[in-house]
Amino acid sequence: MSQFGWGARDISAPKRQALRRVPAARGLLLEDVESGWVGEVVRVEKSGGLRMVVLEDRRGKTRSFRTGYGFLLEGEPVELTEPVATAAAPATPVRSASGSRLVTGLKARTARASRIWVEGKHDAELVEKVWGHDLRVEGIVVEPLHGVDDLAAAVRGFAPGPQRKLGILVDHLVTGSKEARIAAEAMRVPGAAGHVLIVGHPYIDVWQAIRPKVLGISAWPVVPRGTDWKTGILKGLGWEHATVTDVALGWKRLLGQVNSYADLEPSLLARVEEVIDFLTAGDHRD
Structure with missing residues (x-):
């Protein structure tokens, strides 16, 4: 029996009462009724075909429990459900496009003579x-x-x-x-x-x-001798190629990849x- 007077069997039986359904959000403080373990939700994972919630206690130790019935939230028995999917905030990039470490909060250096x-x-x-x-x-x-x-x-x-x-x-x-x-x-x-x-x-x-694979091809088209190279490439790709504007737009399309x-x-x-x-x-x- 728990301190709240419910046995594990009673609270885990959904037919006895309609419990409030609570998504297993990270940081939620829960008590597992059967073991008395109290901890914050750190993640939900799949194990042996079951959905498990991982609770971390104040000492940093973790234990896993099956989601569903058998939890108390602020003393109230609840049914723990899957976390609500939310759009993740964009991660702050740590690398620039060149692969170098991204320098943040730094003004562009005054242009050197070189x-x-x-x-x-x-x-x-x-x-x-x-x-x-x-x-x-x-x-x-x-x-x-x-x-x-x-x-x-x-x-x-x-x-x-x-x-x-x-x-x-x-x-x-x-x-x-x-x-x-x-x-x-x-x-x-x-x-x-x-x-x-x-x-x-x-x-x-x-x-x-x-790289050709960026365009979804295995190799760049072969341009016949006597043909303007850029025009020949665009033609080989099946893109518009007849005018200077076509070439400019073709390059923008390539650069965009x-x-x-x-x-x-x-x-x-x-x-x-x-x-x-x-x-x-x-x-x-x-």
Whole structure:
């Protein structure tokens, strides 16, 4: 018999009285009538095909009980039911899209003189989407070049030095390519050595740095020789491709599928991280 005068058999029999039904909400303080165990609900779980409620006492010890009848809430016998499903509050993210630890409550650093240059607008937008948080924390600005044919002249005009470093990301930077020759020429500009880092990925365009599986395909479409690459890609995907607007909308659609570094090819990830490390080497925030 419990201190309230009910035997375990009486209170566990639903036909004797209609008890108030109470969802097993976390933090609810209950007493198990049969054992006298008093504790807060910490979770509800399934065990052996039965729904069990786990109660934690004031010493931090826990015991599991079958949900249903046999509980007291503030001295009143109740029927313990399944917890009411509620929309979970969005978890505060601890990682940025690049996988770095998210810095909260910190104003963007004043932009430093050093820069990251990328070939075009699409490259800049992709880098911003994945590494934007990191770049603002470090005060690094990404600027599109709109082509690298005059890269040496652009580097010369930038006048790189110890406080004005350049990290340059080039498309299709592979041995023997036109881009490789352009990069070598740019590195011969006075002041470039030690203050300019040119890296690249093997793809014709930064679009290919997005993993195909993100789009639900096994590989990027093959574009026939003589066909504009972006137009050919969109056509191969079965998307609108006839106009400049179609290409722009196609890119927005692609970019919209990218949510984090996991959606990009490792060859691009490594190069961008290398550039950020180069520009911030030896830097210490107060």
